[in-house]
Amino acid sequence: MNQHNFQQIRVNLPGLGCWLTLIGVVWLLGAVGLGWLVKSLAVLVVLLLAAPVLGFVGLRFWLRRNLVQGACPVCSTGLTGIKGAETRCLNCGTPLHTEADGFSRVSEAGTIDVAAVDITVESKPVLPDGD
Structure with missing residues (x-):
């Protein structure tokens, strides 16, 4: 007896099944007529990715x-x-x-701001009152 053993080819790509499932779901939704849902989700993802960048640029502009x-x-x-x-x-x-x-x-109402000036006075000798 000649038994033919079939050798299976295995491809081990981690995460490939997840991507294939996502592509299949998107294709199915598009085929059924729910493409608007896929487009809405894509727009939401883009907005979520762009919001921090736009917020950072806006904050820098406001601070300037x-x-x-x-x-x-x-x-x-x-x-x-x-x-x-x-x-x-x-x-x-x-x-x-x-x-x-x-x-x-900041001063309360009725407060008058003045600038003090320091004036140095030279002392003169005092003359006795003789006249």
């Missing part, structure tokens, strides 16, 4: 337009803030308002 760097008007410490927000100086604790061109002090 709204981030203000300047010095504290009281102690001249370098500060960074968001335009239109109120903050405190990290060095002296002065409440500050962030404007487009820098920082300004």
Whole structure:
């Protein structure tokens, strides 16, 4: 007796069955007339992949337009803030308002800001009152 042993060819590609199943499901949905569902899922996947990139680009654009760097008007410490927000100086604790061109002090109504000037006076010898 001559027995013919058939040798089977095995292809071991991990994940190939998953891809073939996915392609088969997509083909079946397209054949049945549910292509709109496949297209909707494809658009959803593209949006999910594009959303972080668009968010990052948008955040960088917004920060470039709204981030203000300047010095504290009281102690001249370098500060960074968001335009239109109120903050405190990290060095002296002065409440500050962030404007487009820098920082300004926040003061209550009726407060008058003055600039003090230090004037040194040379002492003159005092003459005795003799006349």
